[in-house]
Amino acid sequence: MKESMDATYWNDRYAQGSTGWDLKExxxxxxxxxxxxxxxxxxxLIxxxxxSYEAQYLWGQGFHNVxxxxxxxxxxxxxxERVPEIPKRQLIQCNFFELEDTFDLILEQTFFCxxxxxxxxxxVKKMHELFEDDGTLAGLLFNFPLTEKGPPFGGSIEEYRARFSPYFNIKTMETAYNSVAPRAGNELFINLKKK
Structure with a gap:
Protein backbone atom coordinates (compact mmCIF):
# COMPACT_ATOMS: atom_id res chain seq x y z
CA MET A 1 0.00 0.00 0.00
CA LYS A 2 1.25 3.45 -0.81
CA GLU A 3 2.47 5.08 2.40
CA SER A 4 0.91 8.36 1.30
CA MET A 5 -2.58 6.86 1.41
CA ASP A 6 -2.78 6.45 5.18
CA ALA A 7 -5.07 8.22 7.68
CA THR A 8 -2.97 11.39 7.53
CA TYR A 9 -3.24 11.50 3.74
CA TRP A 10 -7.04 11.22 3.79
CA ASN A 11 -7.48 13.66 6.70
CA ASP A 12 -5.35 16.18 4.81
CA ARG A 13 -7.47 15.76 1.69
CA TYR A 14 -10.62 16.52 3.69
CA ALA A 15 -9.02 19.38 5.63
CA GLN A 16 -7.87 21.01 2.38
CA GLY A 17 -11.19 20.45 0.63
CA SER A 18 -9.36 18.37 -1.97
CA THR A 19 -12.32 16.03 -2.35
CA GLY A 20 -13.23 15.98 -6.02
CA TRP A 21 -15.04 12.67 -5.53
CA ASP A 22 -17.46 14.22 -3.01
CA LEU A 23 -20.90 14.70 -4.59
CA LYS A 24 -22.24 16.51 -1.49
CA GLU A 25 -25.35 14.34 -1.78
CA LEU A 45 -21.66 -1.28 5.99
CA ILE A 46 -20.31 1.60 3.92
CA SER A 52 -21.11 9.29 3.63
CA TYR A 53 -24.23 11.01 2.39
CA GLU A 54 -25.44 7.46 1.77
CA ALA A 55 -25.32 6.73 5.51
CA GLN A 56 -27.16 9.99 6.19
CA TYR A 57 -29.82 9.05 3.64
CA LEU A 58 -30.16 5.52 5.01
CA TRP A 59 -30.58 6.86 8.54
CA GLY A 60 -33.26 9.26 7.37
CA GLN A 61 -35.10 6.38 5.72
CA GLY A 62 -35.16 4.39 8.98
CA PHE A 63 -32.13 2.14 8.43
CA HIS A 64 -30.52 2.54 11.85
CA ASN A 65 -28.22 -0.48 11.68
CA VAL A 66 -25.78 1.29 9.36
CA GLU A 81 -22.25 16.48 13.03
CA ARG A 82 -24.83 16.06 10.26
CA VAL A 83 -26.48 13.00 11.85
CA PRO A 84 -25.84 13.21 15.62
CA GLU A 85 -28.24 10.31 16.26
CA ILE A 86 -25.88 7.77 14.72
CA PRO A 87 -24.17 5.93 17.59
CA LYS A 88 -20.44 6.62 17.71
CA ARG A 89 -19.74 2.87 17.77
CA GLN A 90 -21.22 2.68 14.25
CA LEU A 91 -18.67 5.19 12.94
CA ILE A 92 -15.48 3.16 12.85
CA GLN A 93 -12.12 4.80 12.27
CA CYS A 94 -9.83 2.00 11.15
CA ASN A 95 -8.29 0.33 8.17
CA PHE A 96 -11.00 -1.56 6.28
CA PHE A 97 -8.80 -4.66 6.17
CA GLU A 98 -8.70 -4.75 9.99
CA LEU A 99 -12.49 -4.67 10.39
CA GLU A 100 -13.88 -7.69 12.22
CA ASP A 101 -17.63 -7.98 11.92
CA THR A 102 -20.26 -9.31 9.53
CA PHE A 103 -22.97 -7.55 7.57
CA ASP A 104 -26.04 -8.28 5.45
CA LEU A 105 -25.35 -5.55 2.90
CA ILE A 106 -22.24 -3.61 1.94
CA LEU A 107 -22.64 -0.47 -0.15
CA GLU A 108 -19.68 0.23 -2.41
CA GLN A 109 -19.29 3.90 -3.33
CA THR A 110 -16.11 3.69 -5.45
CA PHE A 111 -14.05 2.75 -2.38
CA PHE A 112 -12.51 -0.11 -4.36
CA CYS A 113 -11.11 2.38 -6.88
CA VAL A 124 -12.45 -9.04 -2.71
CA LYS A 125 -11.42 -11.65 -0.12
CA LYS A 126 -12.13 -9.26 2.77
CA MET A 127 -15.55 -8.42 1.34
CA HIS A 128 -16.32 -12.14 1.17
CA GLU A 129 -15.29 -12.53 4.84
CA LEU A 130 -17.50 -9.64 5.97
CA PHE A 131 -20.71 -11.45 5.03
CA GLU A 132 -22.38 -13.98 7.28
CA ASP A 133 -24.14 -16.09 4.63
CA ASP A 134 -25.65 -14.80 1.42
CA GLY A 135 -24.84 -11.13 1.85
CA THR A 136 -25.03 -8.55 -0.93
CA LEU A 137 -22.32 -6.23 -2.18
CA ALA A 138 -23.99 -3.46 -4.17
CA GLY A 139 -22.91 -0.08 -5.45
CA LEU A 140 -20.55 1.61 -7.86
CA LEU A 141 -17.17 0.91 -9.40
CA PHE A 142 -15.44 3.28 -11.77
CA ASN A 143 -15.26 2.16 -15.40
CA PHE A 144 -12.31 3.90 -17.01
CA PRO A 145 -8.79 2.70 -17.86
CA LEU A 146 -6.64 1.77 -14.89
CA THR A 147 -4.26 4.60 -14.07
CA GLU A 148 -1.37 5.12 -11.69
CA LYS A 149 -2.43 8.73 -11.13
CA GLY A 150 -5.17 7.95 -8.64
CA PRO A 151 -6.97 7.90 -6.46
CA PRO A 152 -9.35 7.19 -7.95
CA PHE A 153 -7.80 4.38 -9.94
CA GLY A 154 -9.86 3.00 -12.76
CA GLY A 155 -10.72 -0.48 -13.86
CA SER A 156 -12.81 -2.41 -16.36
CA ILE A 157 -15.78 -4.71 -16.32
CA GLU A 158 -13.51 -7.54 -17.51
CA GLU A 159 -11.15 -7.04 -14.57
CA TYR A 160 -13.99 -6.80 -12.08
CA ARG A 161 -15.69 -9.95 -13.36
CA ALA A 162 -12.42 -11.88 -13.13
CA ARG A 163 -11.71 -10.68 -9.59
CA PHE A 164 -15.18 -11.01 -8.10
CA SER A 165 -16.60 -14.13 -9.77
CA PRO A 166 -14.62 -16.67 -7.68
CA TYR A 167 -16.26 -15.28 -4.52
CA PHE A 168 -19.55 -13.75 -5.65
CA ASN A 169 -22.42 -14.49 -7.99
CA ILE A 170 -22.73 -11.49 -10.29
CA LYS A 171 -26.40 -10.52 -10.49
CA THR A 172 -25.73 -7.09 -12.04
CA MET A 173 -22.62 -5.42 -13.40
CA GLU A 174 -23.54 -2.78 -15.94
CA THR A 175 -23.12 0.89 -16.76
CA ALA A 176 -25.19 2.94 -14.32
CA TYR A 177 -28.06 4.65 -16.15
CA ASN A 178 -28.53 7.36 -13.52
CA SER A 179 -25.05 8.65 -12.71
CA VAL A 180 -24.49 12.35 -12.07
CA ALA A 181 -23.53 14.10 -15.31
CA PRO A 182 -19.74 14.32 -14.69
CA ARG A 183 -19.64 10.55 -14.12
CA ALA A 184 -22.03 9.46 -16.87
CA GLY A 185 -20.70 6.40 -18.64
CA ASN A 186 -17.89 5.98 -16.12
CA GLU A 187 -19.73 4.15 -13.34
CA LEU A 188 -20.72 0.52 -13.19
CA PHE A 189 -23.57 -0.49 -10.91
CA ILE A 190 -22.91 -3.83 -9.24
CA ASN A 191 -25.12 -6.22 -7.31
CA LEU A 192 -23.15 -9.26 -6.16
CA LYS A 193 -24.20 -12.12 -3.87
CA LYS A 194 -21.72 -14.01 -1.73
CA LYS A 195 -21.09 -17.56 -2.93
Whole structure:
Protein backbone atom coordinates (compact mmCIF):
# COMPACT_ATOMS: atom_id res chain seq x y z
CA MET A 1 0.00 0.00 0.00
CA LYS A 2 1.25 3.45 -0.81
CA GLU A 3 2.47 5.08 2.40
CA SER A 4 0.91 8.36 1.30
CA MET A 5 -2.58 6.86 1.41
CA ASP A 6 -2.78 6.45 5.18
CA ALA A 7 -5.07 8.22 7.68
CA THR A 8 -2.97 11.39 7.53
CA TYR A 9 -3.24 11.50 3.74
CA TRP A 10 -7.04 11.22 3.79
CA ASN A 11 -7.48 13.66 6.70
CA ASP A 12 -5.35 16.18 4.81
CA ARG A 13 -7.47 15.76 1.69
CA TYR A 14 -10.62 16.52 3.69
CA ALA A 15 -9.02 19.38 5.63
CA GLN A 16 -7.87 21.01 2.38
CA GLY A 17 -11.19 20.45 0.63
CA SER A 18 -9.36 18.37 -1.97
CA THR A 19 -12.32 16.03 -2.35
CA GLY A 20 -13.23 15.98 -6.02
CA TRP A 21 -15.04 12.67 -5.53
CA ASP A 22 -17.46 14.22 -3.01
CA LEU A 23 -20.90 14.70 -4.59
CA LYS A 24 -22.24 16.51 -1.49
CA GLU A 25 -25.35 14.34 -1.78
CA UNK A 26 -26.30 10.70 -1.96
CA UNK A 27 -25.19 9.18 -5.26
CA UNK A 28 -28.28 8.75 -7.52
CA UNK A 29 -27.60 5.08 -8.34
CA UNK A 30 -27.21 4.26 -4.65
CA UNK A 31 -30.29 6.28 -3.73
CA UNK A 32 -32.31 4.31 -6.28
CA UNK A 33 -30.97 1.05 -4.86
CA UNK A 34 -31.67 2.09 -1.25
CA UNK A 35 -35.19 3.19 -2.19
CA UNK A 36 -36.14 -0.37 -3.16
CA UNK A 37 -34.90 -1.91 0.10
CA UNK A 38 -37.66 -2.91 2.51
CA UNK A 39 -35.91 -4.63 5.46
CA UNK A 40 -35.03 -1.81 7.88
CA UNK A 41 -33.15 -4.28 10.10
CA UNK A 42 -30.42 -4.97 7.55
CA UNK A 43 -26.94 -4.57 9.00
CA UNK A 44 -25.29 -2.29 6.45
CA LEU A 45 -21.66 -1.28 5.99
CA ILE A 46 -20.31 1.60 3.92
CA UNK A 47 -16.53 1.10 3.62
CA UNK A 48 -14.32 4.10 2.91
CA UNK A 49 -17.50 6.07 3.38
CA UNK A 50 -15.95 9.53 3.70
CA UNK A 51 -18.67 12.10 4.39
CA SER A 52 -21.11 9.29 3.63
CA TYR A 53 -24.23 11.01 2.39
CA GLU A 54 -25.44 7.46 1.77
CA ALA A 55 -25.32 6.73 5.51
CA GLN A 56 -27.16 9.99 6.19
CA TYR A 57 -29.82 9.05 3.64
CA LEU A 58 -30.16 5.52 5.01
CA TRP A 59 -30.58 6.86 8.54
CA GLY A 60 -33.26 9.26 7.37
CA GLN A 61 -35.10 6.38 5.72
CA GLY A 62 -35.16 4.39 8.98
CA PHE A 63 -32.13 2.14 8.43
CA HIS A 64 -30.52 2.54 11.85
CA ASN A 65 -28.22 -0.48 11.68
CA VAL A 66 -25.78 1.29 9.36
CA UNK A 67 -22.01 1.36 9.91
CA UNK A 68 -19.35 3.49 8.24
CA UNK A 69 -15.65 2.66 8.27
CA UNK A 70 -13.05 5.18 7.16
CA UNK A 71 -9.43 6.05 7.86
CA UNK A 72 -10.30 9.75 8.14
CA UNK A 73 -11.38 10.98 11.54
CA UNK A 74 -12.44 14.29 9.95
CA UNK A 75 -14.79 12.57 7.53
CA UNK A 76 -16.46 10.59 10.30
CA UNK A 77 -16.77 13.71 12.49
CA UNK A 78 -18.48 15.50 9.58
CA UNK A 79 -21.05 12.71 9.33
CA UNK A 80 -21.59 12.72 13.12
CA GLU A 81 -22.25 16.48 13.03
CA ARG A 82 -24.83 16.06 10.26
CA VAL A 83 -26.48 13.00 11.85
CA PRO A 84 -25.84 13.21 15.62
CA GLU A 85 -28.24 10.31 16.26
CA ILE A 86 -25.88 7.77 14.72
CA PRO A 87 -24.17 5.93 17.59
CA LYS A 88 -20.44 6.62 17.71
CA ARG A 89 -19.74 2.87 17.77
CA GLN A 90 -21.22 2.68 14.25
CA LEU A 91 -18.67 5.19 12.94
CA ILE A 92 -15.48 3.16 12.85
CA GLN A 93 -12.12 4.80 12.27
CA CYS A 94 -9.83 2.00 11.15
CA ASN A 95 -8.29 0.33 8.17
CA PHE A 96 -11.00 -1.56 6.28
CA PHE A 97 -8.80 -4.66 6.17
CA GLU A 98 -8.70 -4.75 9.99
CA LEU A 99 -12.49 -4.67 10.39
CA GLU A 100 -13.88 -7.69 12.22
CA ASP A 101 -17.63 -7.98 11.92
CA THR A 102 -20.26 -9.31 9.53
CA PHE A 103 -22.97 -7.55 7.57
CA ASP A 104 -26.04 -8.28 5.45
CA LEU A 105 -25.35 -5.55 2.90
CA ILE A 106 -22.24 -3.61 1.94
CA LEU A 107 -22.64 -0.47 -0.15
CA GLU A 108 -19.68 0.23 -2.41
CA GLN A 109 -19.29 3.90 -3.33
CA THR A 110 -16.11 3.69 -5.45
CA PHE A 111 -14.05 2.75 -2.38
CA PHE A 112 -12.51 -0.11 -4.36
CA CYS A 113 -11.11 2.38 -6.88
CA UNK A 114 -9.65 4.58 -4.12
CA UNK A 115 -7.44 1.74 -2.87
CA UNK A 116 -3.98 1.07 -4.20
CA UNK A 117 -4.61 -1.40 -7.08
CA UNK A 118 -2.21 -3.89 -5.47
CA UNK A 119 -4.89 -4.42 -2.78
CA UNK A 120 -7.72 -5.42 -5.11
CA UNK A 121 -7.57 -9.18 -4.53
CA UNK A 122 -7.30 -8.57 -0.78
CA UNK A 123 -10.39 -6.32 -1.01
CA VAL A 124 -12.45 -9.04 -2.71
CA LYS A 125 -11.42 -11.65 -0.12
CA LYS A 126 -12.13 -9.26 2.77
CA MET A 127 -15.55 -8.42 1.34
CA HIS A 128 -16.32 -12.14 1.17
CA GLU A 129 -15.29 -12.53 4.84
CA LEU A 130 -17.50 -9.64 5.97
CA PHE A 131 -20.71 -11.45 5.03
CA GLU A 132 -22.38 -13.98 7.28
CA ASP A 133 -24.14 -16.09 4.63
CA ASP A 134 -25.65 -14.80 1.42
CA GLY A 135 -24.84 -11.13 1.85
CA THR A 136 -25.03 -8.55 -0.93
CA LEU A 137 -22.32 -6.23 -2.18
CA ALA A 138 -23.99 -3.46 -4.17
CA GLY A 139 -22.91 -0.08 -5.45
CA LEU A 140 -20.55 1.61 -7.86
CA LEU A 141 -17.17 0.91 -9.40
CA PHE A 142 -15.44 3.28 -11.77
CA ASN A 143 -15.26 2.16 -15.40
CA PHE A 144 -12.31 3.90 -17.01
CA PRO A 145 -8.79 2.70 -17.86
CA LEU A 146 -6.64 1.77 -14.89
CA THR A 147 -4.26 4.60 -14.07
CA GLU A 148 -1.37 5.12 -11.69
CA LYS A 149 -2.43 8.73 -11.13
CA GLY A 150 -5.17 7.95 -8.64
CA PRO A 151 -6.97 7.90 -6.46
CA PRO A 152 -9.35 7.19 -7.95
CA PHE A 153 -7.80 4.38 -9.94
CA GLY A 154 -9.86 3.00 -12.76
CA GLY A 155 -10.72 -0.48 -13.86
CA SER A 156 -12.81 -2.41 -16.36
CA ILE A 157 -15.78 -4.71 -16.32
CA GLU A 158 -13.51 -7.54 -17.51
CA GLU A 159 -11.15 -7.04 -14.57
CA TYR A 160 -13.99 -6.80 -12.08
CA ARG A 161 -15.69 -9.95 -13.36
CA ALA A 162 -12.42 -11.88 -13.13
CA ARG A 163 -11.71 -10.68 -9.59
CA PHE A 164 -15.18 -11.01 -8.10
CA SER A 165 -16.60 -14.13 -9.77
CA PRO A 166 -14.62 -16.67 -7.68
CA TYR A 167 -16.26 -15.28 -4.52
CA PHE A 168 -19.55 -13.75 -5.65
CA ASN A 169 -22.42 -14.49 -7.99
CA ILE A 170 -22.73 -11.49 -10.29
CA LYS A 171 -26.40 -10.52 -10.49
CA THR A 172 -25.73 -7.09 -12.04
CA MET A 173 -22.62 -5.42 -13.40
CA GLU A 174 -23.54 -2.78 -15.94
CA THR A 175 -23.12 0.89 -16.76
CA ALA A 176 -25.19 2.94 -14.32
CA TYR A 177 -28.06 4.65 -16.15
CA ASN A 178 -28.53 7.36 -13.52
CA SER A 179 -25.05 8.65 -12.71
CA VAL A 180 -24.49 12.35 -12.07
CA ALA A 181 -23.53 14.10 -15.31
CA PRO A 182 -19.74 14.32 -14.69
CA ARG A 183 -19.64 10.55 -14.12
CA ALA A 184 -22.03 9.46 -16.87
CA GLY A 185 -20.70 6.40 -18.64
CA ASN A 186 -17.89 5.98 -16.12
CA GLU A 187 -19.73 4.15 -13.34
CA LEU A 188 -20.72 0.52 -13.19
CA PHE A 189 -23.57 -0.49 -10.91
CA ILE A 190 -22.91 -3.83 -9.24
CA ASN A 191 -25.12 -6.22 -7.31
CA LEU A 192 -23.15 -9.26 -6.16
CA LYS A 193 -24.20 -12.12 -3.87
CA LYS A 194 -21.72 -14.01 -1.73
CA LYS A 195 -21.09 -17.56 -2.93
Missing amino acids: VSPPLKAYIDQLTDKDLKI PGGGY YVVDLSELALENLK ALDPSLRDDY
